Amino acid sequence: MREITLSQAVNEALAEEMRRDESVFIIGEDVAEAGTPFKVLSGLVEEFGTARVVDTPIAEPGFMGIAVGAAMTGSRPVVDLMFGDFLFLVMDQLCNQAAKTHYMSGGKLNVPLVLRTNLGATRRSAAQHSQSLHALVAHIPGLKVAMPSSALEAKGLMKTAIRDDNPVVIFEDKLMYNDKAEVPEGGDLLIPFGVANVKREGRDITLIGTSSMVQVCEKAAELLAAEGISAEVIDPRTIVPLDEATLVASAKKTSRVIVVDEGHQSYGVTGEIASRINEKAFYHLDAPALRMGAMDVPVPFSPALEDLTVPTPEAVAEQARKLCAGEMIHAA
Amino acid sequence: MREITLSQAVNEALAEEMRRDESVFIIGEDVAEAGTPFKVLSGLVEEFGTARVVDTPIAEPGFMGIAVGAAMTGSRPVVDLMFGDFLFLVMDQLCNQAAKTHYMSGGKLNVPLVLRTNLGATRRSAAQHSQSLHALVAHIPGLKVAMPSSALEAKGLMKTAIRDDNPVVIFEDKLMYNDKAEVPEGGDLLIPFGVANVKREGRDITLIGTSSMVQVCEKAAELLAAEGISAEVIDPRTIVPLDEATLVASAKKTSRVIVVDEGHQSYGVTGEIASRINEKAFYHLDAPALRMGAMDVPVPFSPALEDLTVPTPEAVAEQARKLCAGEMIHAA
Amino acid sequence: MSSAKQTQTNSEDYLRMYRQMVRIRTFEDNANQLYLSAKMPGLTHMYSGEEAVAVGICEALKVSDKITSTHRGHGHCVAKGAAFKEMFCELLGKEEGYCRGKGGSMHIADQSNGNLGANAIVGGSMGIATGAAFSAKLAGRDDVAVCFFGDGATAQGLMYEVMNMAALWNLPVIYACENNGYSEYTKTDEIAAGSITARAEAFGIEAHQVDGQDVLAVNTLTQQLVERARKGEGPFFMELMTYRYHGHHVGDINREYYRSKDEERDWKDNRDPIVRFRAWLVDEGIATEDEIEALNAAVRKDAEEAVTYALDAPYPDGAEVDMHVYTDVPHALA
Amino acid sequence: MSSAKQTQTNSEDYLRMYRQMVRIRTFEDNANQLYLSAKMPGLTHMYSGEEAVAVGICEALKVSDKITSTHRGHGHCVAKGAAFKEMFCELLGKEEGYCRGKGGSMHIADQSNGNLGANAIVGGSMGIATGAAFSAKLAGRDDVAVCFFGDGATAQGLMYEVMNMAALWNLPVIYACENNGYSEYTKTDEIAAGSITARAEAFGIEAHQVDGQDVLAVNTLTQQLVERARKGEGPFFMELMTYRYHGHHVGDINREYYRSKDEERDWKDNRDPIVRFRAWLVDEGIATEDEIEALNAAVRKDAEEAVTYALDAPYPDGAEVDMHVYTDVPHALA
Ligand SMILES: Cc1ncc(C[n+]2csc(CCOP(=O)(O)OP(=O)(O)O)c2C)c(N)n1
Ligand SMILES: Cc1ncc(C[n+]2csc(CCOP(=O)(O)OP(=O)(O)O)c2C)c(N)n1
Ligand SMILES: [Mg+2]
């Protein structure tokens, strides 16, 4: 099968959905001729014109608000937020307005919008261009949150997001835009929300990774395999809704779990997933579900420091080894 | 000892610190003559004047930004954010700027500011005036987060917050402004951050509650006491820094834990605290640390619905009973 | 009422305008009563005194035109066509309310009449209205969107962001600033530097100041602007000079520390929009005093019946609490 | 350089201004080289072409006056007094950098000279500068704060919020809009409706447009405004018409799709601020060509030495990663 990059996959998903449905449009900074700084949207304005690929001034709260209003009145906006760190600027429109409108109106108003943005450190972009802020939006009822981990996932989840009648936030890993994967040509690639993907089956331990951390878990699993430890790797794909059943079933099977996520560890995604597993699989576990998030520090610029802040395959493998050796018993 | 309301306690804390330190000032909407809609600040403008009790236009991002700049240049602002729901409006200035400045500058710039705001539902104020959003700021390194649970705590934590050289977010429970407690007159009531308060000792189960939920846990403990179940109640006081040691020690002692918090349950505070306890006390626990947060729904206006969304003493007691009866074993 | 040009073509239109103003005043009187008698949960913000603004504007709109409203939103809701029964039910948190009791006063919406909802975030709806205009333009509809907001909301940066885009893209949106002289407990000149209309003009947006107590003046101007906006000549900005009779909310009773009783009396006695319009109707021979009294009484009766109905109506079932979180999930927590 | 009034009193001042402009240009040339030779982590935004803005303004300030800077911040940093060595170390993520390598190009700050830091959030520093002015007023200091930002940042609502407060409270802040014709890959007129100076004026703020390629014009105006701001006559707004020579960032090489080579050539050949000022200095007999060449060479040498030093300098120790999260906790994760 042909291979395309994550960037191309997102581009295809948008193009296909824009062809299918005239009410879909893209709005954000430098999305048209420039095709975004990451060039993900190159070519779309040529096909769909500037009425549907809309360059905005640098006014994130403003164009987010415009998207909410457009979504409430028959359009399906895809908001392009250049860096995930700018979420802080659009939180009011996203969380006070978009997330709550359907509920506050007793089901009468819908806000079918997609906010596409990114996450991921180690790009030497420092503290305001490197954050992974998906936990914040996952905390707000009314939003769905998708975390593609490959080109294939990016395409399928984006298409599903655009067809969803709810506000969806989709986080792409900006380090992965050039990563290739096999993606079928044509057809209608829709990946349903709330269905985790068991990327690799295993017996001894379950590694749950989101987005950028799926690859990290897969690499850790390979390291472990070489030592005879069989790791299962699961990608939840969406953290809201969360496919708890698949995660819990795997935990019960392997009896050991590590949750790996690139958001800050404290008060983040790892705590939620670990808690749910502990709650539902407690008596099957050899040790508590462990967590590995990004360090609880602002992302430093210096390469000498930045690389220390994010979980690596080696670090995950090391934790897994300890868990399997029963070493955590003494720690707890 | 004299009793004062939480509202008076906050007022006293501010007055004392403003007398002590000329660089402390208050900034926010209707803080001066009106003394805020909750009347918490009544009288301060008369003592300190409009230069230090500063009424702003309705521009939360703007006055938050002004506070950050003022804090970087020798002042100690106390920002008054009328409702916790408006946090979404100030997130960029709070989380991208205030929280990261000390780190990004390699320790050279400080941002000693206090953001005082509130939390709490069941006031019939609907989805945009009822949220408890402390988990969001707790996720961001560089911020400290205080959650007073009584008039006494409110005074002591506020005074500590004002003297702290870091940005501190302090959440008052707006339902508790008229609740009274004994608060010593005069003296310098400083409650240190990161030191949990064991409100009630117990043997059978640990109830960890934050802010508004401390009272709920205390009432639940009374219900349980009547049935012969001895519940320990702990108030962490600050969720950043978190006094993990005290919580874990209690969990090891009682072997059963419920974490109760008024933020939405998913991706919130309960997951973090439960995870840490599971991690550090796993082999001492009879059952997984359980969580009771606010329902994962926008807060509904109708009293018939709103009251269902927040943990009650009865519901906490009921969960505790099940835990103590060993019923959770079958669930997990 | 010299300032008004007669562009409404017949008496029926005038009487409907009058009736809508009376309906708003009557609605608010009843809502206030419900609060004072502790029958209404929470607080609410009265629109009394500002009726000519909502009615003058909404009477220039079609059902398919959209409005966004504010925390002081009952007036906009009535003016855009809402029914008393569903409104009172909403204020009381009842199942038959416009939002099934989930929104309440601060989030009342009526999508069947193009009211995209009240908003409890001051300034929060400015993007929404602009987005509705964007949608209309994208889909090739000639709908117009009107964004209602207060003088206090002009302090929110969002307004300038969306005005910039509306101007760049010629969106069919009208920004209607209800300048009632106060935001909460503060006078407008203490929180607004410079000139409000100049702020819009600096973005190249045509801006008008108009007497918000003169329903015909408001209506005439709005008709012109709406027509031009439909042709792609928008956006526009209106500053409507008006006054709220009650406190900031129903609980704001002792307010002499921020505004005088004299000032209140002056607006009520000399500039009441209903009294003025009623006099004009009688002067012009459009209605007799008796006809007006009958109309007033009929509205009062409607309102009282709706209140009675709403008080007796059932609350939503507890099972509704996790409905409508997502469109495609019957119960979010099931 | 006819537009400039001579208010600097002696040759030393002029030469320092010239030298500072050359230092900025030289710094950027070296930074660009570091990027092109893959010795610098990440990306960076070049200030070349805009030197007269930073220097004209900062030469009118005292050390105790504060500035806030932008993602395109090296020029402001140099102009406010920073040293090459600490700057290059910061750009390379080294321990001896101004921020111990934790900030990098986009967060370079130099609190010893009153530079509160570059900012990677466009418009993000507008509140900070205004707050610095607030602090000065509160403490009774006569310090002034200057907020640097680009034309693109005028789209951020925050600017209007803080201008409103600065105007209401007469804060000693000067908003300095560096209009270089572009925000990223978009022309300013595509993203800014109306008039930028009119936007400030609508808040009652005195606004000036000035040739940002004429260092004496910039300096003269700034001196006047700073003096008035110190006396409580602020705030003020300046729109400085300028141009960036490089792409949006060092990696933005093929940019003909959004701006022509002819346009770039025109600005470089006919309006370069350093070339113009150098000619004036020679014309006025303040320096000879030889003296200027010697000065240029000395700056170049300084820069090269600093680069060499920075390349050899150590990275921070790994243990620093959780330092400086909180002022009072040596290691946040210990
Ligand atoms: C973002 C935000 N800040 C503050 C408030 C609290 N608040 C509610 S109404 C109001 C005053 C609004 O004044 P204005 O816009 O003039 O409208 P008016 O009440 O006069 O109709 C304030 C400050 C809010 N609801 N939202
Ligand atoms: C809030 C925010 N939005 C978008 C960006 C991405 N971005 C960085 S610089 C820039 C353009 C800024 O233009 P301008 O303000 O004119 O400054 P210039 O680069 O021309 O100096 C953009 C959009 C950002 N850093 N922050
Ligand atoms: Mg008002």
Ligand SMILES: [Mg+2]
């Ligand atoms: Mg620019």
